[in-house]
Amino acid sequence: MRNPSEENFYFPAEWHPHEATWLSFPINTDTWEERLERIYPAYFKLIETIALSEKVRINANDAKTIELINGLLEKFEISKSNIELYEHRTNDSWCRDHGPGILVNRNNAERLIIDWEYNAWGGKYPPYNNDNEIPQKIAKVLQLDFVSPGIIMEGGSVEFNGRGTVMTSKSCLLNKNRNANLNQKQIEEALIKYYGVEQVLWIEDGIVGDDTDGHIDDTVRFVSENKVITMVEHNKSDANHAILKENLDLLKKMRLLDGKPLDIIEIEMPKPVVDSGERLPASYANFCMTNGHVIVPTYRCDNDEKALEVIQSCFPERKVVGIDSTEIIWGLGSFHCLSQQEPSPNFV
Template identity: 65%
Template sequence: PVFNPGIVMEGGSVEFNGRGTLMTTTACLLNENRNPHLNQAQIEEYLHNFYGVDHILWLGDGIIGDDTDGHIDDITRFVNEDTVLTVVEENKNDANYEILQENLKLLHQMRLENGKQLNVVELPMPKPVIYEDQILPASYANFYISNETVIVPTFQDLKNDDRALDTIQQCFPTRRVVGINSVDLIWGLGSFHCLSQQEPSIIV
């Protein structure tokens, strides 16, 4: 069966814990360029009906340079039913610092569908990746989870690449974490999780 809800809903805008909870951002799903005829309650109704989830958690803004208006897959990812990896900027002068601190605060206040508090694991942000004066949405959170491995974007950042890989490996003890240089790929404003999302239909 094929269902067409008739709304704009990209795969990178939603994240699931597999137990009934969905996480997203207000910056993306409530953006007037998506579904301006729907308010937050109506959007939640679509999420409940078409994803089969019982519980919805909302973060705020996405990272600077993200042309998707704040996809969740660049900031916070579930690694199991009650643990999330979330990116945090350590440089207080960086434009992402306040944005990610606010999201971190929200995560610590959130509860899952069973009332349990989230286990929040912090990931560093890479140093800024800039191309032709444009800040690109480089983030270690844009990893892809396969059956046996986790493919993680790296950004030639000697300070943070290994830290991020080690942190992610601790969260996936049964999978091999593999870092792949994503500096060239991020010029397209996305990385490995973005590449794994929806593909267009092809009419032959």
């Protein structure tokens, strides 16, 4: 089996230029229940915004789904010129986790797909066999080689600075519902080997309501090689306060490969989003980056505008766009969870 690290492949940071962003169109009524059609306005605003600066490539479950997407693109008056639909069977919409990890070679700009195993966050939501096959289907479409480590890994569980560092959470990657036969050292070795990193940094846990066991894309995100935004909760009676304070304390102690500390930007959590008695994992950190924009979930609360301002200050060369995620978050994820970038091979 190929060793991506030894061949000088690496996983670019999300701000690396994109060839496209991949989505898996929502079809699962177990996830969305009667709300499926209610997420369409925000979901198609996501598609429209991505398409302004790069291709949108969508895994569509079947011919009927392709017909539905085309009809909705017309309904929302969205140009199809930058949108490509692929008939790839799926189980759910969380392309960040079941989509391919696409590496770029520093020597020659070759690209390589890492085909991790996927088990729907510890077997919580079967079936997931179609989602698990998505990386190899995309490898075929893009005519790229792929490597299958045989290890369960989700894209939302890892965060990269593009310069040798990956950050993740113990609550997720060390959870025995993923890789019960691997310890922390072995997980780190896999991250280094297959993602082409040199350093693994660990936070502890994720936010309340997150059914992924603590994905880092709801808590801490790299916005440059040495800068992160981290979510904080000032209300000490809120269940997220202690979790996020512990993560912040850990971030303050971390050092990058050059020995320097992280530049940490704090963002206050949105007001709790509760629906049908359930606390939902609403977070501003679940934004996705495109070539021209940073797409940030908002939640109809007073903290939205401040969060957008802080994130905009981190991305002076991109336009920050807030999209109401109040309906989408019912599915327990938002825009980063829904998307997976395809890095351009023309920049290393």
